[in-house]
Amino acid sequence: MYNIVDGKIYSLTPIRREGLPGGGKIYSMKNKLFLTLTFIGLLAAVAFESAAQTQVLSTMEQTHPRLLLLKGEEKQLLQNIEKNPGWNKLHLAILTECDQLLDQPPVERIQIGKRLLDKSREALRRIFQLSYAYRTTGKVQYFKRAEKEMLAISAFEDWNPSHFLDVAEMTMALAIGYDWLYDPLSAESKSLIKRAIIEKGIEPSFENKYNGFLKAQHNWNQVCNAGMTFGALAIAEDEPALAEKVIQRSVKSIPLAIDHSYKPDGAYPEGFSYWGYGTSFNVLFNSAMEKAIGTDFGLSELPGYLKTAGFMQHIVGPTGLAYNWGDSGLKEGLTPAMFWFASKTDDPTLLWSQMEHLENASSRLVSNRILPAALIWGAHYQSSKVKAPKELLWTGQGPSPVAYMRTSWTDPDAIFVGFKTGSPSVNHAHMDVGSFVVDAQGERWAMDFGSQGYNSLESKGVDLWNRSQNSQRWEVFRYNNMAHNTLTFNDSLQRVKGYAKIDGVSSKASNLFAISDLSDLYTGQVQSAKRGVAIVNKKAVKIQDEITTGAKAAGLRWNMLTAAEAKIVNNHTIELTQNGKKMFLRFDANHPIELQTWSTKPTHSYDAENPGTIFVGFTTTVPAQSTLQVSAVLSEKIVKTTKASLADWK
Numbered sequence: 203m204y205n206i207v208d209g210k211i212y213s214l215t216p217i218r219r220e221g222l223p224g225g226g227k228i229y230s231m232k233n234k235l236f237l238t239l240t241f242i243g244l245l246a247a248v249a250f251e252s253a254a255q256t257q258v259l260s261t262m263e264q265t266h267p268r269l270l271l272l273k274g275e276e277k278q279l280l281q282n283i284e285k286n287p288g289w290n291k292l293h294l295a296i297l298t299e300c301d302q303l304l305d306q307p308p309v310e311r312i313q314i315g316k317r318l319l320d321k322s323r324e325a326l327r328r329i330f331q332l333s334y335a336y337r338t339t340g341k342v343q344y345f346k347r348a349e350k351e352m353l354a355i356s357a358f359e360d361w362n363p364s365h366f367l368d369v370a371e372m373t374m375a376l377a378i379g380y381d382w383l384y385d386p387l388s389a390e391s392k393s394l395i396k397r398a399i400i401e402k403g404i405e406p407s408f409e410n411k412y413n414g415f416l417k418a419q420h421n422w423n424q425v426c427n428a429g430m431t432f433g434a435l436a437i438a439e440d441e442p443a444l445a446e447k448v449i450q451r452s453v454k455s456i457p458l459a460i461d462h463s464y465k466p467d468g469a470y471p472e473g474f475s476y477w478g479y480g481t482s483f484n485v486l487f488n489s490a491m492e493k494a495i496g497t498d499f500g501l502s503e504l505p506g507y508l509k510t511a512g513f514m515q516h517i518v519g520p521t522g523l524a525y526n527w528g529d530s531g532l533k534e535g536l537t538p539a540m541f542w543f544a545s546k547t548d549d550p551t552l553l554w555s556q557m558e559h560l561e562n563a564s565s566r567l568v569s570n571r572i573l574p575a576a577l578i579w580g581a582h583y584q585s586s587k588v589k590a591p592k593e594l595l596w597t598g599q600g601p602s603p604v605a606y607m608r609t610s611w612t613d614p615d616a617i618f619v620g621f622k623t624g625s626p627s628v629n630h631a632h633m634d635v636g637s638f639v640v641d642a643q644g645e646r647w648a649m650d651f652g653s654q655g656y657n658s659l660e661s662k663g664v665d666l667w668n669r670s671q672n673s674q675r676w677e678v679f680r681y682n683n684m685a686h687n688t689l690t691f692n693d694s695l696q697r698v699k700g701y702a703k704i705d706g707v708s709s710k711a712s713n714l715f716a717i718s719d720l721s722d723l724y725t726g727q728v729q730s731a732k733r734g735v736a737i738v739n740k741k742a743v744k745i746q747d748e749i750t751t752g753a754k755a756a757g758l759r760w761n762m763l764t765a766a767e768a769k770i771v772n773n774h775t776i777e778l779t780q781n782g783k784k785m786f787l788r789f790d791a792n793h794p795i796e797l798q799t800w801s802t803k804p805t806h807s808y809d810a811e812n813p814g815t816i817f818v819g820f821t822t823t824v825p826a827q828s829t830l831q832v833s834a835v836l837s838e839k840i841v842k843t844t845k846a847s848l849a850d851w852k
Contacts, residue, residue, distance in 0.1 A: 258449065259442050261495045262435070266384035267337070268494045269377065269435060270486075271578050276337050282581035288560040289581045292536075292567065293338070299568040300335040303328055304347050308354035315657040318362035322371035325355055327571035329375045333382040334574035345386050352379045353391060356398035363406040366415055367422060370429025371571075373403030374486070377432035399433045400441065404448060416455045419462035420472060420629040421480030427452040428487040435494045449491075453499050456487065460504045462601065468509030469598025472630045473528035474517050475653070478537060481510060482572060485539040489579070502546065506600075511543035511552045516596035516606040517620065518555060519641035520613065525606065525620030526652035527637060529630040535559055538572050541580030550588045554611060557585040595709040597716060601628045603704045605716030609740045617642045619743055621735040623702040623718045627669055632681045633696040636688040636720045636733050640743050640836055643783045647836060648687055648762050651680040654810045662808040671698045679809040683761075685802075685817075689720070689747065690759040691727040700725065706851070712739055717848055728756050728824070734848045742837035748848055749830040758830070760795075760819040762787070763802070768818045770797050775840065776818050786840045787818065791832035795820040 267273055283289045309321045309328070332348035335341070355361075355372060362368040380387070380395050387395070406412050407430050415426035431452045438445035463470055463480065470477040491498040502508065514537065518524045523532045536559040544552040559567070567573060590611040597605045602624035610616035618641035626633045640648040659666050665674040676682045676695055683689070683696045700723035707716045715736035724731050729752040736744045749758065766780035776787040776797060789795060800817035804810065824830045835843055 258495060259438060259446055261497075262438060263494055264439065267382045269381045269432060269490050270493055270575065271337070271382075272493060279577060279581060280338060283577065286581070286584050288557070288585055289577060292560060292573075293577060295565055295568055296331050296573060297335050297339065299565070300332050300344055300347070303332060304343055308351045311358045313362060315660055317365050317657070318368040319365065319371065322361065322368045322375070323571050325351065326371050326375035326378075327569070327573075329379040330571060330574050331568065333379050334577075336386075337382055342386075345383055348379050348383060349387065349391055352376055352395050356394050356402075358402070360406075361402050363409070363412045366407070366412050366426050369403055369406060369412075370415075370426040370483075372429075373399060373433040374429040376403070377429075377436035381436045396437050396440065399437055400444070403433045404430055404444065407448075416451065417458065419458050421459075421476050421483075423455060423459035424463075424480040424484040424487070427456050428483040428490075431487055432490055435490060449495075452487070453501065456484070456501055457504060460484070460501065460507055464504070464506030464510050465600060466506055467598045467600070468506045468511070468513045469600045469602060469604050470510055470513055471601035471624070471628045473530040473602070474514075474524040474526055475530040475534070476528075476630055477510070477514050477517075478534050478539075481514070482537070482539045485542045486572065486575065489542060489575070508543065508547050509598075511540055511547065511549075512593075512596050513598055513604070514540060515552055515555060515591065516593075516608075517604075519618035519620070519639070519646070520608065520610075520616045521618075521641045521644060521646050523641070523646055525604075525622070525639045526650050527620075527622045527634050528602075528628075528632055529653040531652055536567055536570060536573070536576055538570070538576035538579060541576055541583065544583065545579060550583060551591045553580070553583060553588045554590050556580075557583075557588045561585055593709070594711055595707060595714050595716075597704050597707050599703055601625065602631065603702070603718070605704055605707060605735070607714040607716070607737055609711075609737060615643050617737050617740065617743060619714075619735055619737055621704075621716050621718070623704060623720070625701040625723075626676075626696055626698045627701075631669075632686065633676060633683040633698075634686040634688060635683075635696055635700065635702050635723050636718065636731075637686040638735050638745065639687070642743070642785065642836075643838065645766075645780050645783055647764055647766060647778060647780070647785050649765060649815070650687070650763065651685060651810075651812065651815075654678065654680050658810065659808055664808055669698060671695070677806065679804040679806065679812075684759070685761075685763070687762045689724070689731060689733075689749075690761065691724055691731075691756045693757070693759075694727055696723040697725055708736075708852070713737075713852075715744075715851055717851060728752070732848050734851055736851070738835075738843050742835050742841050742843065744833055744835050744843055746833040746848060747830070749824050749832075751824050751826050751828055753826055755826045756824045757821070758824055759821050760832070760834070761800075762818050762834075763815060764818060765815050768799050768816055770799070773797065778818070785836055785838060788835045788837075788840055788842075789820060789832060790835075790842075790845070791822070791830065793822055793824065793828075793830050793832075795822040795832065 283293045309325050332344050336344040361372040376399050415422040430448050434445040434448035488498040488502045526532050540556050595607045605621045608618040620639045622637050702718045702720045705717050717734040719732050721730040730750045732748045734746045738744050766778035769777045771777050774789045778785045797820045802812040802815045
């Protein structure tokens with residue numbers, strides 16, 4: 203057993219170093235390292251650190267494969283797959299895909315803008331699935347095709363270390379192939395692949411111009427450390443000092459991302475798609491370490507980490523669409539990491555939506571580059587034994603606090619509301635603080651544009667990654683508050699350094715709600731701005747805003763993005779129609795408002811088109827030294843809700 207102190211790995215078992223004065227006894231406890239040291243004892247501690255490093259590798263599986271699925275574990279995996287039609291269908295889909303790969307040429311080193319990432323990802327997808335196919339069938343054609351891919355990649359001039367995610371995924375790809383196919387690989391192939399892992403993967407990670415990920419608090423940390431650790435574990439018996447150095451470094455670095463990304467309760471600050479990226483690679487790291495050396499050094503038990511599966515589960519509505527705030531997409535399909543979390547927490551309800559993906563497994567699932575991990579972590583689960591979650595509300599704080607609420611997990615027409623706060627300063631964030639989405643009747647009525655392809659902006663010279671207040675980033679149509687379901691005052695931007703959290707919630711099924719004070723986002727524009735979002739009596743969604751002005755009046759635009767056809771019915775109601783279904787958006791305010799619709803036609807040549815969408819809402823001027831209280835109720839039939847200030851919501 204081990205403990206981590208100041209980023210270094212220590213044994214929890216006392217070790218006696220012969221030949222050192224005083225016996226050199228060093229003890230490491232679970233929470234603190236208690237040392238009573240004289241000057242001679244300090245020398246013993248230095249010697250112990252070296253010994254502990256050696257002992258870490260001494261616990262490593264000495265045979266290949268050692269990553270994720272140990273030698274001989276294929277038998278139990280195949281038995282699990284045979285017991286469940288869904289898993290068997292997925293298994294066969296991988297084999298079919300590998301059959302189609304047999305005659306395809308290996309990936310080429312073709313860079314798009316500053317990235318080689320799509321090639322790295324395709325390499326990982328191919329090698330992982332081909333290696334899986336070989337291990338579960340023993341058919342030599344899968345091995346030969348994987349070897350061909352690996353040798354081609356090994357021959358690349360480099361893996362584009364200037365964008366180190368590319369290197370990380372390429373290293374992981376070769377590490378899995380090298381480890382899983384170790385026995386049939388020739389000595390020459392092993393030498394070429396191992397050299398590539400070291401020289402094009404691991405060694406560049408020690409150059410300061412490339413290893414900024416070590417101090418990052420976001421997905422780069424997780425992905426890059428995972429890739430380097432896979433590479434290190436794959437070649438550890440031949441390069442023990444290098445492997446140990448990489449492992450020690452990763453164990454010290456990854457907590458920076460875990461602390462920022464999951465503390466206190468699992469809300470992932472970069473949103474849906476980047477949860478699928480950063481967290482999946484973090485889980486691959488955890489799983490590889492546990493399998494290869496018997497421990498992840500307690501990293502999976504850091505605050506908030508095991509709770510984050512709830513964030514991923516609750517972020518998807520009954521339409522099957524995620525709340526795609528920030529730089530996110532709408533769908534991901536089967537998410538292998540969820541099966542690891544379910545096993546780790548002994549909570550199969552986390553798989554409620556995943557089992558639906560499994561039962562409807564299609565050939566599209568093979569596009570997931572870590573798909574074999576889903577079978578490794580989840581094939582022992584049977585769909586019939588996975589029950590629906592009970593919680594209808596999930597909230598999380600952190601850099602990007604969120605609240606997700608719904609009326610049912612089993613009704614496809616259930617109401618779902620996602621509510622997002624936080625700050626535009628967070629990595630991959632937009633000016634969307636206070637924004638929301640709504641599902642009802644099997645349709646998404648209030649939506650979010652989500653991301654725009656980075657290269658489409660970077661190639662036009664857009665200063666995309668500068669998050670200062672006056673950055674060109676906020677001129678991108680989809681990124682600023684005018685394009686999100688939130689508030690805009692005097693045509694001004696939200697304050698980049700502003701921050702809002704979830705200030706109050708109700709989990710009562712008949713009165714689900716979340717409240718946030720958004721004032722910090724609008725400093726200098728209004729005195730205060732508060733928003734509450736609720737599902738009332740399981741029938742209607744209510745968005746209530748309370749705006750207080752100071753010495754100056756404030757022009758207000760209240761905005762909601764929708765793909766529905768919109769018709770202003772009267773001075774307080776907008777009718778929305780979509781796929782033969784209808785919803786009404788009714789406003790009640792204590793000041794005059796003017797209902798409006800706006801085009802979503804972009805303003806710059808570099809902006810993505812937004813066909814089939816429209817903004818609906820209202821404008822008004824809030825007089826100086828006054829408070830506007832306005833509620834918007836979205837429902838299938840026009841309903842009136844009780845008038846109460848947010849302070850009185852209970």
